[in-house]
Amino acid sequence: MIVEDDPTVLTVVGDYLRAAGYPVAQFADGDAARIALSADVPDVLVLDRMLPGVSGDELCREVRASAPQVAIIMLTALDSVDERINGLEYGADDYVAKPFALRELQLRIDATIRRARGATTSVSPFAVGPFRVDPARRRIWLDDHEISLTTREYELFLFFLQNPERIHSRDEILREVWGWSFGEASTVTVHVRRLREKIEPEPRFPRHLLTEWGAGYRFTVQESE
Structure with missing residues (x-):
């Protein structure tokens, strides 16, 4: 799931990830994303911090409390070290600053999915x-x-x-x-x-x-x- 209020970024990232084989849901504001998340939980949430309606920070806190298994990647123009730390402390797993390479975002999503689904299943208790x-x-x-x-x-x-x-x-x-x-x-x-x-x-x-x-x-x- 991608939640991003910039229509160009939302379209480009969504199209790129679909071409890479991911089913993608897209939302342009926090309110619509909150409703969708109450019905269907994604594997990975790519989330802008600065959103109309419910902020990305608040949405991150809500998802982290209700669905800790979701991997959350903050996607934002706030790229100072302090802002990165703030985003992580809201519960994000990863942080990608704008402008960014689409390939980098895909590789981080790939690594997250790969580790979550197959990295430890062969290990005994x-x-x-x-x-x-x-x-x-x-x-x-x-x-x-x-x-x-x-x-x-x-x-x-x-x-x-x-x-x-x-x-x-x-x-x-x-x-x-x-x-x-x-x-x-x-x-x-x-x-x-x-x-x-x-x-x-x-x-x-x-x-x-x-x-x-x-x-x-x-x-x-x-x-x-």
């Missing part, structure tokens, strides 16, 4: 410390409680669970989880912060998802003394 994982169902539990994760949060946490006690740089995480050979490091920072809010008793003082200053992040089940 496993446990790491208090966390239990069912990759085929894309579900993770902490003790007896299921953790509600977005698509990207799940993929990020799965990566850490499968590679405990190793330090991973932000560039490595972007490459292995997002499938990018380059990108904005703040994307990883925001997602790690969101993940800590869901798995840590006190996110400001994490026990499991640790920052290794100057190097990256490390996941551990050993609680620090």
Whole structure:
């Protein structure tokens, strides 16, 4: 689904993605998109932040709360680092600034769909410390409680669970989880912060998802003394 108020961008992106084989629904304002989303949830939502009616930010928050499995890609002219971080903190998985290459957008959508549908289905259920994982169902539990994760949060946490006690740089995480050979490091920072809010008793003082200053992040089940 594409939600974009610029008619040229909406038409060009929609036609390009259809030619690439994707079924596409298009909407020019947030109100129409909100109604459509209440009836049919897409795999990927390409969402402009500045929309008439319901804003893209508000629509992002609503979709993230009701359908965490939807991958949300913000598509916007607001391209400063602070604006990118704001968009990610509203719940977006990815952020593409205008002007952009159609091929880049398609490759990011391709990577999102590929990882969501086939990357982990062959992995058997496993446990790491208090966390239990069912990759085929894309579900993770902490003790007896299921953790509600977005698509990207799940993929990020799965990566850490499968590679405990190793330090991973932000560039490595972007490459292995997002499938990018380059990108904005703040994307990883925001997602790690969101993940800590869901798995840590006190996110400001994490026990499991640790920052290794100057190097990256490390996941551990050993609680620090």
